[in-house]
Amino acid sequence: xxxxxxxxxxxxxxxxxxxxxxxxxxxxxxxxxxxxxxxxxxxxxxxxxxxxxxxxxxxxxxxxxxxxxxxxxxxxxxxxxxxxxxxxxxxxxxxxxxxxxxxxxxxxxxxxxxxxxxxxxxxxxxxxxxxxxxxxxxxxxxxxxxxxxxxxxxxxxxxxxxxxxxxxxxxxxxxxxxxxxxxxxxxxxxxxxxxxxxxxxxxxxxxxxxxxxxxxxxxxxxxxxxxxxxxxxxxxxxxxxxxxxxxxxxxxxxxxxxxxxxxxxxxxxxxxxxxxxxxxxxxxxxxxxxxxxxxxxxxxxxxxxxxxxxxxxxxxxxxxxxxxxxxxxxxxxxxxxxxxxxxxxxxxxxxxxxxxxxxxxxxxxxxxxxxxxxxxxxxxxxxxxxxxxxxxxxxxxxxxxxxxxxxxxxxxxxx
Numbered sequence: 520x521x522x523x524x525x526x527x528x529x530x531x532x533x534x535x536x537x538x539x540x541x542x543x544x545x546x547x548x549x550x551x552x553x554x555x556x557x558x559x560x561x562x563x564x565x566x567x568x569x570x571x572x573x574x575x576x577x578x579x580x581x582x583x584x585x586x587x588x589x590x591x592x593x594x595x596x597x598x599x600x601x602x603x604x605x606x607x608x609x610x611x612x613x614x615x616x617x618x619x620x621x622x623x624x625x626x627x628x629x630x631x632x633x634x635x636x637x638x639x640x641x642x643x644x645x646x647x648x649x650x651x652x653x654x655x656x657x658x659x660x661x662x663x664x665x666x667x668x669x670x671x672x673x674x675x676x677x678x679x680x681x682x683x684x685x686x687x688x689x690x691x692x693x694x695x696x697x698x699x700x701x702x703x704x705x706x707x708x709x710x711x712x713x714x715x716x717x718x719x720x721x722x723x724x725x726x727x728x729x730x731x732x733x734x735x736x737x738x739x740x741x742x743x744x745x746x747x748x749x750x751x752x753x754x755x756x757x758x759x760x761x762x763x764x765x766x767x768x769x770x771x772x773x774x775x776x777x778x779x780x781x782x783x784x785x786x787x788x789x790x791x792x793x794x795x796x797x798x799x800x801x802x803x804x805x806x807x808x809x810x811x812x813x814x815x816x817x818x819x820x821x822x823x824x825x826x827x828x829x830x831x832x833x834x835x836x837x838x839x840x841x842x843x844x845x846x847x848x849x850x851x852x853x854x855x856x857x858x859x860x861x862x863x864x865x866x867x868x869x870x871x872x873x874x875x876x877x878x879x880x881x882x883x884x885x886x887x888x889x890x891x892x893x894x895x896x897x898x899x900x901x902x903x904x905x906x907x908x909x910x911x912x913x914x915x916x917x918x919x920x921x922x923x924x925x926x927x928x929x930x931x932x933x934x
């Protein structure tokens with residue numbers, strides 16, 4: 520399994536008549552109570568596998584042994600009932616997701632754990648051991664990867680041609696998920712098309728993790744565990760991979776990931792504005808100051824919006840990560856003016872996904888719990904790739920990807 524960046528695999532996926540009920544939001548975008556409410560009355564919702572604590576007593580520890588055992592029990596039940604079925608042969612899967620007018624079409628594949636170790640499946644975020652541990656335990660309990668890693672790749676002509684050919688045919692299923700997002704899946708079982716997809720990714724040489732750093736890290740750890748337990752390991756086993764869905768870079772949409780700060784570090788709103796003028800052109804705005812270009816920021820404080828245009832210069836030796844807008848804001852406003860420390864640990868800062876809109880920033884500040892909000896221009900995919908190519912790490916909460924991929928429509932089993 521080490522010779523290819525990606526491989527086809529025999530997916531475990533819903534029978535067509537159950538696909539709409541099975542499809543579920545990603546496990547990590549819902550808390551337990553939200554998952555319990557969403558799965559209410561849906562016996563075959565994949566949340567019974569991805570958030571199995573919903574089937575235990577309220578208040579159950581979501582990281583107890585009983586939770587992972589329940590996930591395995593629920594998966595076995597769904598397989599026994601014919602709700603989930605395994606394909607007869609290794610295939611690729613074309614996965615289209617549509618949210619409003621935005622459409623992106625990718626390829627679901629088995630991403631090589633060895634390629635991940637060799638930085639050919641490239642990452643740009645740090646991971647937390649506790650989150651990794653949870654995913655490893657889930658993977659090993661159900662003997663499969665049930666949450667796809669969202670990756671992106673540079674455009675490749677033949678991959679585009681294959682996707683266009685496949686999507687001209689009838690899909691295996693098309694379901695409407697949470698937020699009226701449409702998820703459509705085609706099965707690629709033709710040997711010729713399978714070979715072209717494998718070759719297309721080999722020509723690319725690398726793909727980039729967009730969303731799913733904990734899933735990919737955990738998938739690689741699970742591969743190592745399986746390898747250590749198998750004296751007859753060959754490298755060809757399904758467990759040497761984790762589930763990826765890779766989309767061409769021009770189709771991928773990153774939303775802004777905005778910042779709010781608890782207090783003004785002893786400054787008045789007027790004093791804050793004056794200090795910021797050292798690095799930014801500050802202008803009062805009559806409505807929400809949503810940035811329209813890189814190096815432009817919006818700021819909401821004391822009921823007033825301002826636009827902040829960066830007028831400083833990035834140092835000549837700036838890294839790819841240092842050149843990101845979020846790093847510029849931190850280096851010239853959050854840290855020196857507002858005294859924010861490490862954004863991973865400082866309780867004075869929080870993060871608001873752009874999907875919530877500018878009104879959410881106003882709401883949080885107007886509540887009195889937060890003193891100032893900053894709106895950012897979205898990070899670009901080329902910037903993400905530059906950071907990953909340089910083997911650097913992005914600051915936390917730099918990218919917010921929408922739409923999210925569903926859990927349950929395609930799973931990659933270890934055996």
